[in-house]
Amino acid sequence: MNHNAKIKIGIVGGTGYTGVELLRLLVQHPNVELTAVTSRSEAGQDVHGLYPNLRGHLDLQFTAPDVDNLSQCDLVFFATPNGVAMKLVPELLKANVKIVDLAADFRLKDPLVWEQWYGMPHACVDVLEQAVYGLPEMNRTQIAQASIVANPGCYPTAVQLGYLPLLEKGLIDPQHLIADSKSGVSGAGREAKLGSLLCEASESFKAYGVAGHRHLPEIRQGLSQATGSPVGLTFVPHLTPMIRGIHATLYGRLNADSGDLQALYEARFAAEPFVDVMPAGSLPETRSVKGSNNCRIAVHVPQGGDTVVVLSVIDNLVKGAAGQAVQNMNIMCGLPESAGLNQVALMP
Amino acid sequence: MNHNAKIKIGIVGGTGYTGVELLRLLVQHPNVELTAVTSRSEAGQDVHGLYPNLRGHLDLQFTAPDVDNLSQCDLVFFATPNGVAMKLVPELLKANVKIVDLAADFRLKDPLVWEQWYGMPHACVDVLEQAVYGLPEMNRTQIAQASIVANPGCYPTAVQLGYLPLLEKGLIDPQHLIADSKSGVSGAGREAKLGSLLCEASESFKAYGVAGHRHLPEIRQGLSQATGSPVGLTFVPHLTPMIRGIHATLYGRLNADSGDLQALYEARFAAEPFVDVMPAGSLPETRSVKGSNNCRIAVHVPQGGDTVVVLSVIDNLVKGAAGQAVQNMNIMCGLPESAGLNQVALMP
Amino acid sequence: MNHNAKIKIGIVGGTGYTGVELLRLLVQHPNVELTAVTSRSEAGQDVHGLYPNLRGHLDLQFTAPDVDNLSQCDLVFFATPNGVAMKLVPELLKANVKIVDLAADFRLKDPLVWEQWYGMPHACVDVLEQAVYGLPEMNRTQIAQASIVANPGCYPTAVQLGYLPLLEKGLIDPQHLIADSKSGVSGAGREAKLGSLLCEASESFKAYGVAGHRHLPEIRQGLSQATGSPVGLTFVPHLTPMIRGIHATLYGRLNADSGDLQALYEARFAAEPFVDVMPAGSLPETRSVKGSNNCRIAVHVPQGGDTVVVLSVIDNLVKGAAGQAVQNMNIMCGLPESAGLNQVALMP
């Protein structure tokens, strides 16, 4: 790829929160030319009509999704509901278009598990086999070679990054992991759902999906890969009254001789541009990553006991979605991994 | 006590959030006459000048705290910072005034543990010995006989009520309890602290006190009493961007044959006026108890595994403070336990 | 009416925010027996299944709306969308059932104006003629005689109460009134609308309905009645990121000799149980009325100029809807006007 030229980018499904967040990041990206943003319902409308924050930054209209048109792109992001990408991706791959899917279609390697959790058979098992799970901190080399990358879910990003060092070194009991996770409401998307109303979700806190959330098998798959055998995980997501942010509080039973965990974490992520291991004793706030692609992590062993507590925070729409997607795009296209991703979190 | 007469009530330290919440409940209580609300800094001022919600409900001025004056009361609430009550209480007890202390002075039975966590020696160990820990669901009989009741902390109320049935029956491993707890900002009180500013605490989520929170020894003491031997507990409190509410997510490793947990919880709390065991599968929201004295509990065993998840919600200012204090007052004074406590939560 | 007996109450359309607020107030009302709560979509379900705050307070199921059944009631509240009540009310009136309509069907005296603003012809103009506009501070005597009362809108309540003393005395230019009004999001109801999502409405502030809001003709009608001739009004509503509360900031050009406005306001509302004229210089907060039926008002003349600024706050769901409806019920049924309405606002 000629690095002087900009890469041509399309977005399928640009009306949701991950779509607009992709747009926010890409209109500021030095190596990108946005050529198509599709939306069946908004076709013909100015993109900045729906998202006035883009006024003055983007002069593009939504178009209906069209394979011929999208085939002109170097890379296409899917920011669509689950089940949409898997129907369009095979044709685009044939046209040599690279793909980053922000939905769940290519996250679970086992199509039967996918069908069990998403309620529909997988439409392109062969493509699923070649898809790479896009957590750069685990799979950077494969991402660089991939034609199609499954961008991780928001909870799975925060939880996996928090647990990786411990599981890779075998320092905790992998059969009894507890991931108590809290998300802002934007994780529920831009659908007009009762439970996402300000009057229903603000000034309140609740758990949901306790019986089984779709991110459970995804996290289990990743952590099992890290530890080399199936893990046991209790994953309880909660809704917290704010727009952006995930805070994962991760618990593990330490083996007898676990050593210096602070040093372990710092070493594991020393070369990672977007994982910040905070000083010992830190208590990361989600707002410290609001609008940025960072994951901040702190590791604690309260009262000198045998239970480790890892605190991991991300912006669910950035490192948990659009930012990580751009990070994957950078890796896939041979660009500097941090290109267009140096935003400072908005604080306060 | 003559039930036609109203009991005379004093509040020491009426300017904080638990103070005003006591006032909200007591001005509506059918059996109570408020005779003194003390505040050194506001002495002489109308109480409703500080709290305009009380305009039209209360025509009383703050007075400086004065033992002679308070001795005219049947019962005095202390809504003061830690360490204040223990200096005034002995004299009031001598004057036959009953006491409910909403601070921590009489919560920990061991004065050395108190000194370790609160940084000062206990001022009246003899009174500490006769104080009853005011969780009615555990200690109702003793509360009815008590001259002085230590009103439980907010987190300890939510956590203990959630764990009690399991620990009383020995159904979970008591050495590895995990209480992931979330509180609204009013738990930090009405002090002008940087971390409690709207611009610092809203649109963000964070853990705090991970190394050791003062409610840890209090919860440990209560749960150890329930299980009959010392428990091991990891307690991680979090700050969630809302005013009121605590959500405790409690984890325990189940023994092999734990039986029907839903039935266990329903039976344990069947006679409790303020503990509501929700139907199987429920996900209680903190807003469902906002302004009310209820604790709502749901019990889950996700994915049929060996980990139980108990969800327990309260309003930290009501069941977690002022409401429970009134409940204790009712019990101590022979009033109906629910008198003045039938508020319906404000929703939305 | 025998005051020992409780009056039988029905609610048509009990699933919205005004519906649940009516239920919160009525389950605590000493003179009321709830006999029917209707909802087509929820018929057969427990009311407290939809609103868990009512668990333990109400054991009733939603029923489909049925005239025979509702005819057994002494009074029926309509908490339905606009246009529903006017179809059912005539039959109920024939059965001697009193009506309080919380929707707009009977608020505008001129059916042509109604049609213009609500987009449908009025279905029972004869009933409209006998309906009384239910602002007790203007029309108490007529309300006491009425069979059907049109409960005022939320903005109109706050704006009219704020302007009444000035207009009744002719102290401001009635042709150039400016009512800059701000409402919490619950004013938009419990519909799953995009603009009411937490992620759309929190951390933001905007005007809406600037070109023309349905409360404009309602306010104009009331103020014109007060002043004796048509008024000119600019009414700009705004959405503010909170659940409950309306703050109306009202501007008027003072005539040359306007006198002591503080004394005027205090005299005008001296006998009103739910209008609180605050001391000179006060700045009422909406939270000081959250959950209560009060309207708090302050009057200012900044910099000694010729412009008066009136600040008027209510809880839009209480004095702006359900609380005022209960107040009207009390007046219509000969009960004490404040019965069941002595809630203290929740603060903080």
Add this chain to the structure above:
Amino acid sequence: MNHNAKIKIGIVGGTGYTGVELLRLLVQHPNVELTAVTSRSEAGQDVHGLYPNLRGHLDLQFTAPDVDNLSQCDLVFFATPNGVAMKLVPELLKANVKIVDLAADFRLKDPLVWEQWYGMPHACVDVLEQAVYGLPEMNRTQIAQASIVANPGCYPTAVQLGYLPLLEKGLIDPQHLIADSKSGVSGAGREAKLGSLLCEASESFKAYGVAGHRHLPEIRQGLSQATGSPVGLTFVPHLTPMIRGIHATLYGRLNADSGDLQALYEARFAAEPFVDVMPAGSLPETRSVKGSNNCRIAVHVPQGGDTVVVLSVIDNLVKGAAGQAVQNMNIMCGLPESAGLNQVALMP
């Protein structure tokens, strides 16, 4: 100035919200080198220790303010409390350092008016005379020549930009302007004040400063300059429960023949990089400028009457403070006016 070299920048008082916002913008600015950030209380500490969002973006420690050190800078920003800058500025000007003061010290041209509103005599009236009021849309040419620029207040920015086209053309009665303004809580700064607590300021709305706010004389001064004679203004600020954002709702009585206001506004701001006149009928949201330097404006004439309503929104910390300060720096230093200021607002 050599444009290949970066300009050296100092910030005096870098711990408040305008300070950290300056840092957020300046660490991303292509032409700037930050050489000093001062804070007496935090001297020696890492800047990113106070503001973790800056971790990885800035490796600088707070230093005590020192004139010798600051004299090495090309330009120094003062983000200090009122009254601090006027004591240090004269010496820095002598050392040929340019100044942008984000406080109020140099905003009011008349030192007596300054003393009246800020309660202290002005310390350097001669410097005050040469200071330029830094609203680029009014004073761009003078700013380019200035050694010292008084950065406008947040409310004055939103209100002046909204009124300018009307007053410059004499289209409204300048004696009866009404500026009903709403601000997020960050406008109150990062001080631990009771009224700024989440539990005091969230879920509530109130007016403040009705009797007289310090931004009143500042706005009057600017609008009088625009219209050529003293204006009459009623300015009512309100606190709205969110972090960032100002929404000014501006009212004016139109002269008989006011013409096409939409065209007027579009023409007036056509060349302005940071003022966005929205399409006719628009209702700008504050979130559409959150984190960006834009002011978005819409102009309405409701119901075809004689009252114009202008809606003007900014981010109080960006266009209302730090962003406008950087814009002024760009102009003063001959840099492209938009350098470092192309952030897209964070939405949602």
